[in-house]
Amino acid sequence: MDPEQAARKKPFEAVVQEQGATVLRVCRAVLGVHDADDAWSDTFLAALQAYPDLPPEANVQAWLVTIAHHKCIDHLRAGSRRALPVDSPPERPSRLGIPGDGHAELLDAVMSLSPKQRQAVAYHYLAGLPYKDVAVLLGGTPDAARRAGADGVKSLRNALADLPALAHSLSKGELR
Amino acid sequence: MTPEASTDQSEVTSLLGPLDDGLEPALASLHARLALDAQLIHTLDIAYRIVDSPVGKLLLAATDRGIIRVAFELEHHGDVLQLLANTVSPRILQAPARLDNAARQLEEYFAGTRREFDLTLDFRLSRGFRLNVLQHLPRIAYGRTESYAEVALAAGSPNAVRAVGTACATNPLPVIVPCHRVVKSDGSFGGYLGGSDAKRALLTLEAAA
Incomplete structure (x- = not known):
């Protein structure tokens, strides 16, 4: 060079x-x-x-x-x-009866994850870091980082599946 | 990536879509705050802004010492900023405040109400004979012109006519340091880093005022 x-x-x-x-x-x-x-x-x-x-x-x-x-x-x-x-x-229960666009619910769902799950999801899915790099940031093994990411995504799905307004649009089969 | 993994990726990014609510306005105000904070703690080495003018969009850039660069669109603002990053510092942000005064004076100049610039200039991009030439140029009065040979004489090297041409062609501070007032001995305009139309426009403006 x-x-x-x-x-x-x-x-x-x-x-x-x-x-x-x-x-x-x-x-x-x-x-x-x-x-x-x-x-x-x-x-x-x-x-x-x-x-x-x-x-x-x-x-x-x-x-x-x-x-x-x-x-x-x-x-x-x-x-x-x-x-x-x-x-x-923390007034999440009261929101359930008033289906909005689901945005507030999503943000609540994200904040209901553990910090490590949020970090794993953010660094891997939003910033595109491979799990081996995520592991360097979080400490621990790449497998542990991958599990935190997968658990985070699962919790997000579950939290949002409880919302009637979101359930159909976020069901896995119908996503683009 | 396996097909399953990429499905996962697109599902998660769409799940997290609401994080993008109001992202653009938030980024705009965060950018402004970054520029202010950086200025306060003296880590903003070069601030720049783009202003509209009758000769096209002008890039104005300033260090903490003064205006370091004025650039025409023809010079490609992206290239000019990259060169500043390479030669001065890559700590460069679009940060209009430092250039408020320069922008106002240029506006007055283009409106015909200002004949001289009262700005602190950072000449660090120019050295030696080229710097001598640039320092002579503001002495050519508004609305007047000098030939390359006359400037060579005034800069102390009567034979360096061609070098005067180079100094003008590489003037980092055009308009403010008036290289447009240097013309060929036969009265024709000669070259200009902003294009000959820009040079004609500036000389016409000054002749009219």
Whole structure:
């Protein structure tokens, strides 16, 4: 590789444009919509600082997901020390009788998974990391990461199958 | 990937679709917040914005020292940003605030109400004789022109006429540093990095005001 090529690293703006949505989806899946914005901001600010030192041939998405993983853990820890926000009381049962578009129910279902399941589902399915890389982030074996991902998906299916409004549209056979 | 695995993938992404609710507006405000935060902790090495002008969209880029680059569409803004990433720093964000003043002065210039720019410039992309030439150019008065030979003389190297042409053709700060005011001795426009139409437009604007 000639030096010209070696020096080639995209302007950070391109990284934000290309990866911003994926990282936000990952943060939302791991933390919920409420805290995801802060985790996204922390992630990209840290990434911007470290960007000049990133090897040009590095996998930028995997690098960002790794940073996001750590920032999300910070928020999970901070969140467990914090009182629940008053604007989102646990009122899931009352929603069952009022079938909406299912979005609130999905978000509730995601948050009902264990943190490890949420992380496995987010990193594997939303960020496209292979389970061996997910395992590096979560600790443990690739098989354990795969199980967490599979259990997470199963719980999501089950939680959503209980909702009459969603049951038919999310039944496996009818998905595109 | 096995067929089963890919079914799983598409099912899960569609299950998680609601996570995309309001994603675009959220990203827009997060981007703005990132630009502000980065500026505050001094990690934004280059801020840029794109402004409309009578000579097409202009890219304006600034470091913490000043305006480092003005680029015409003809130069391909993506290529210009990549070159800045390679030569100055890849910590580049679209962050309009740092360029508010430059954008306003350019607007006034194109409206014919400004004859001189009062901006701090970062000349680090230019060295040696080219830098001498660029530093002479603002002394060519608004609405006037000089020939390449006259500029060579003023920059201290009367024989370097061709090098003056190169300095103008590689001016990183066109419009603000007025290389458009340098024309051929026979009175024809000569080349311009924004295209000869842009050069004609700028000289016509200045002649009219």
